Amino acid sequence: MTHIIFSDYRNPAAEQAYDIAWDFLTRTGAIRNEFEACVFIAQRVATMVEEGQTNRIWMANRAISQYQHYISECDDLVRCGGCRGAQ
Numbered sequence: 001m002t003h004i005i006f007s008d009y010r011n012p013a014a015e016q017a018y019d020i021a022w023d024f025l026t027r028t029g030a031i032r033n034e035f036e037a038c039v040f041i042a043q044r045v046a047t048m049v050e051e052g053q054t055n056r057i058w059m060a061n062r063a064i065s066q067y068q069h070y071i072s073e074c075d076d077l078v079r080c081g082g083c084r085g086a087q
Contacts, residue, residue: 006019006022006038006042006045008045008046008049010049011049011054013054013055013056013059014045014046014048014049014056014059016060017045017048017056017057017059017060018041018042018045018060018063020056020057020060021041021045021059021060021061021063021064021067022037022038022041024060024064025037025041025064025067030067030068030071032071037067040066040067040070041063044062044063044066044067045059045063048062048063
C-alpha cells in the first residue's frame with residue numbers, strides 16, 4: 001500500500017491525526033480503496049480543524065469511527081442491492 005501524505009497548515013495536529021487514522025485503518029485491513037480512504041479521512045480531519053479541534057488523538061479516533069461507519073453503510077447497501085430508502 002502506498003502511503004498518502006496529508007498536511008493542514010492551520011494545525012500541525014491534523015497531519016498527526018491523519019497519520020494515526022491511516023496507520024490504524026491500514027493495519028486492520030479496513031482500507032479497500034486508497035484514494036477514497038485518503039479523501040475521506042482528509043476531509044473529516046480538515047472539517048474538525050475548521051471546527052477548532054486541536055487534539056490529534058480525538059481527531060484520529062473520530063475519523064476512524066466515521067470511516068468504519070461509512071464502510072459498514074456501503075456494505076449494507078451492497079448486501080440489499082441499494083434498497084435503502086425504497087422501503
